[in-house]
Amino acid sequence: MKKLFVFAILALLMVSVFAFKAIMVTDTGGLGDKSFNDGTWAGIKRAAEELGIETKVIQSYEQADYISNLTKAAQEIQKEPDGGIVYAVGFMMTDALFEVAQQFPDVYFAGIDIAPPTDVVPPNVISFLFKEQESAFLVGYVAAATTRTGKVGFIGGIPIPPVERFRYGFEAGVKVYNELHGTNVTILKGYANSFSDPKKGKDLALAQFAEGADVIFHASGAVGNGVIEAAKEKMVSLVGSEDMAKIIEYAFENGGFFAMGVDVDQDYMAPGVVLASAMKGVDTASYYGVIWAYNGEWTPGIHTLGLAENGVRLSPMKYTKGLISNRTVAELEYLVYLIKQGILVVPNTEEALKSFRVPNIVFPF
Template sequence: MKKLLIFALAVLFVISAFSFKAIMVTDTGGLGDKSFNDGTWSGIQRAGKELGIETMVIQSYEQADYVSNLTKAAQEVQKEPDGGIVYAVGFMMTDALFEVAQQFPDVYFAGIDIAPPSENVPPNVICFLFKEQESAFLVGYIAAATTRAGKVGFIGGIPIPPVERFRYGFETGVKVYNNIHGTNVEILKGYTNHFSDPKKGKDLALSQFAEGVDIIFHASGACGNGVIEAAKEKMVSLVGKNDLVSILDYAYNNGGYFAMGVDVDQDYMAPGVVLASAMKGVDTASYYGVKWAYEGNWDPGIHTLGLKENGVRMSPMKYTKGLVDNRTLAELAYLVTLIKNGILVVPDTEEALKSFRTPKIVFPF
């Protein structure tokens, strides 16, 4: 009898522990992009493990899947005694998210990189936006300081607002470096018009390298995997070896070809070749969205995260920091304080970028 009671309590615990469900609906980039979708999913999984709740993912293969997948996810959540939360990942899902959210007012919805189409945000929806331009500024400054060719590249996916904010920040970082140091680093720009085709990214990267670029920053989802692959192939062809020590030794003395990652820390994808990554806390946002919904601390509306909120950052450059001189790193640390204090405002629109003027900056060292 006692054993039966213990078994019944155990079953009850398992049932109660999984009575709240968090479901992520990917955009067409899908899991395995080593970027935006993977980063969001890691935050949801972390919350799931911490809170003891079930997590699942629904893959979208084309944009026509968005409404049906979000609907399917909401219906799954409705089956749970304690409800749950549905994540829509990416700007391209904006219309689908708000269409479905209105149909399921008792289900929590969270949008990553999704801005409401109007000022009226339904009480069951939370939107996380990021100041991508601030993290991109950091890698732009590093690129301008590190290039030996005097020409760097930017490769975007589809030119949607988050991608463009990365570009604005990257261009501003290069411009500020040029203005402070009297250099004239140029930027070559291109778009894959896709987020899930690494070959397009690789082909465009090889084209930019052929035009004299030696560092490329990508904001192109899984297309960026191809950008990184292109940089690695070019670097290995120069070095003649594939190991980290040989790559770093060659790069320190001669420069070479580099990529710069996006969204998450992509430095590991090609150690010594990915110079730095412009990160945004999609994992942090997805983690807190689940946690707030589960614990009843729901705060609907828009949450915009930047350097000041620790919502964006640059990768720690685990493999490549030695390729950047200490003076540049110190300057960058000081510039971060200026951004956090609102003294240096990184443009977030094309108009602001065109009118941007570098403020007077005097480093205290």
């Protein structure tokens, strides 16, 4: 009995000696957004399960919470015998992250969608950025190939750089489809000026549907839940049923109303109604940040992930691929190849979008 007691004490000591923690500070969208925050958290949890480490989420309810929440997280990490890592999620946390990181040089920090404000990146900070425009290009191409009204929509949250890169890519995808196929698909655009107001997303989507759009891509965090809800309501009203098989059958024959998801694979949120999702690997980024910090493989600075790095991608379209022609699927594969090879460069700024010219693309089939 005494030996068992000693072993138990030693086991507890071993856990405490090698304790390492990963803490995520959300933006105002919070967990449950089925998008950006949830995707980042999924990567952290996957790493934590592999490493056997502790995790925690600190919710931000308003932007004024960012500095205090990041400070609280860093203070918790400092108490851990083996340290840990703090995640700041979202562009809006840029200033707060770099202010707090300088105050805690012995704590690792990772920023998702956060670019350093200067060329000098503190040695305890990693920034993960994404070529959102590349996955958005693909959903833009799909939207243009699918629309039956010749009008599609884009709804953004707040027009910050990552959201705008989604828009640039979406517009470029529609433009390339138009030029290659001789169509004239047009785009409606709107912004919720929020990432946490699904009602605003729904209202914007219903307004765009009323103006003639039949496919709407959102890049708006939890606001997009309302966009998807609006598309589902409109489609169910047409079909007279929520049954996925009936929705798919109707859509194949007649078209309908569709949403397009963002950040993670949101196709499951309304099977048959969410046409595709422009995914970015926030889960991949958050996973590797934890692994690198834990294993001592830390490389500070900016890590930018695109199609070539599997940092962004198109969702598998598990429910809706049958609504896309085989020809379009093959074209998408070839366009991905061109982007990865640097032959097709998707614009990532407003200026690049305005000057974007479709290269000479000849499909080899």
